[in-house]
Amino acid sequence: QIKSNIDSGAFNAIQIAGITALDSSQDCVKKNCEIYQERRDILVRGLNKVGIKVETPRATFYVWCEVPEGYTSAEFASLLLKEAGIVVTPGNGFGDPGEGFIRMALTVDKGRLEEAISRMEKLNF
Incomplete structure (x- = not known):
């Protein structure tokens, strides 16, 4: 409670690192x-392929x-x-619309994603 009333900004070192990153080469971004x-x-x-309906996301690292x-x-x-030993996040954890x-x-890495799909294929849901 005290922090929210006194300080709501990011830690200064993080802000400085962010400025440095944005001022540096952006080759790694691509x-x-x-x-x-x-x-x-x-x-x-x-x-x-395994029958789970999904649209291609355009701007996130989540599907x-x-x-x-x-x-x-x-x-x-x-x-x-x-x-299948696959960890996913159930949508209901994000409220009713996620159900x-x-x-x-x-x-x-892509190898683990391919392995997850292979394991899902064996479930025949």
């Missing part, structure tokens, strides 16, 4: 965007997709964890 686009395309293509009919978001997330969806992160 490279990172390409990496995330490749991961996104692998995951979206794979999810659609949101509908859970198969007959599951809540929590039930499907639990199934993926228990039966019926799961969120997957593109923060792992």
